Amino acid sequence: MTTGGTVAGVLLAAGDSDRFGERDKLLATLDGEPLVRHAARTLAGADIGPVAAVVDPGSSGVRDALAGLDIAVVENYEAAAGQATSVRRGVAWARERADAVVFALGDMPRVHAETVDRVVGAYRDGRESALAAGYEERRGNPVLFDARHFDALAALEGDTGGRGVFEAADDAAVVETGDTGVRVDVDTPGDLDGLR
Template sequence: MPEPVGTVLLAAGRGTRFGANPKLLSPLDGKPLVRHAAEAAVAAGLGPVVAVLGHAGEQIRAALAGLPLTVVENPDYAEGLSTSLRAGLDALPGEITAALVLLGDMPRVGPGLLVRLAEGFRSASVAPSAVVPVRDGRRGNPVLLNRRLLGPGIATLDGDRGAGPLLARRDDVFELPVDEAGVLIDVDTPAALAGLT
């Protein structure tokens, strides 16, 4: 039985560039944007899934209804993504040493990619600090974080940033080449959403 890998689904942001309506509730292929990412996380079957909610929390909770995941409210979501990342990681069981960080606005990331990121972590001879998908020479998302190596640093993150500042200074990040364009596609505007349909 392989070591479980947790998933933190970040679904708390305001999505201000999207306009007045909650971005993560916008329909894509007949379901809310956020549900695509959540279903991929559950279908990967890697370990516990934690969804971090904030803006439009009750509506997003309803959009995730019926999925086997844990919902955590982040009362500090307006202070930026870093607060949601910490809330999600803190909600995972302590024995979970690695966690995928999945953005709620990346509907073209499928379960197969999540499994490959986890396998990259599990098969490394020396545990990396992170596993990052790379397409066309660019780092994308989701990112798998090693909680043991990055734990103290994650506590220092602030503002609207994820783990990028921590990883930029490290030489033990495993870059996993991937073909999926979805690792570089997040939906920030209505035009970006329209481009996916």
């Protein structure tokens, strides 16, 4: 396992908003900014290497919401087929640039950049090859995967993320962060109201 190399960040921001209603939830505002911008700023502000956002090319609003941030945009033309397609796109982008990747979710606006740093720090200390941010011993997001898991992530299909890969890793662990945001995502308008 390489622990001294580059860790890239990938923001998964191409999902649908079925439970949110007609609006794209990633563009719903919190504290005056779109949810996706909050999540993107977390990765951009962390002490990691290059960062990319995987977006649905049909959602120009998400791309616009990321303007001005030091984040590459990776289009996922298969976004409608499920989250696995975005994970695959993210891995393909990261594979050429990093020894590990941190995946964050565009609908989790309350994660702190320091939380990403804590997970990455645990990885660089030579601990596990799959690490998830946790709060009160419960697994949350973001999640870091060493390059040894890239092939498994690239093989995912359907509307699933990296959970199965994480659970299959023989050295996966949860890093306690003290950050309640790692367990807070926005699926419905009520979820958003609860953050205001």
